[in-house]
Amino acid sequence: MKELTQLVFSKLPVDQKRVGIFGHSMGGHGALSIGLKHPEIFRSISAFAPICNPINCQWGQKAFTGYLGDDQTKWKQYDSTEIAKSYNGPEREILLDQGTADKFYHEKQLLPENFVDVQNSKIKVHLEKREGYDHGYFYISTFMGDHFKFHSKHL
Numbered sequence: 001m002k003e004l005t006q007l008v009f010s011k012l013p014v015d016q017k018r019v020g021i022f023g024h025s026m027g028g029h030g031a032l033s034i035g036l037k038h039p040e041i042f043r044s045i046s047a048f049a050p051i052c053n054p055i056n057c058q059w060g061q062k063a064f065t066g067y068l069g070d071d072q073t074k075w076k077q078y079d080s081t082e083i084a085k086s087y088n089g090p091e092r093e094i095l096l097d098q099g100t101a102d103k104f105y106h107e108k109q110l111l112p113e114n115f116v117d118v119q120n121s122k123i124k125v126h127l128e129k130r131e132g133y134d135h136g137y138f139y140i141s142t143f144m145g146d147h148f149k150f151h152s153k154h155l
Helices: 001-010 026-037 058-068 072-078 081-085 110-117 136-155
Strands: 022-026 044-048 092-099 123-130
Touching: 022 136, 026 044, 026 081, 044 058, 044 136, 058 072, 072 081, 072 123, 081 110, 092 110, 092 136, 110 123, 123 136
Parallel strands: 022 044, 044 092, 092 123
Antiparallel strands: none
């Protein structure tokens, strides 16, 4: 996060007070967790089919065990849903986008509803469910414009 933002800010004419973050799948999880951990940098956050609650899905448990070890108390600081529970920065609107035909969604690997259900008055989450769309490129390319509009509204 620090290396990339420093590089972008030093090489490109970016208004550092108007920066957003978004991603897809694992990158969507990164966008959520990094955006919430660094509200002083990222004013808007959105994600396509993000892995929202990795400590409660098979993929996340395997990945966190591999990267962080068996001590599950360490995992919470890297789980977007857990981060959202304790978020205390400026108020944020977050856009989550999910295809209803996404096999990872049906396998309970993404868990966007867990993120939506977080009770934190500083976070307002919009979950867009896209009927018939899967996890792939066509889904993202179809709705990318909605994310650009969302970010431009907040930047």
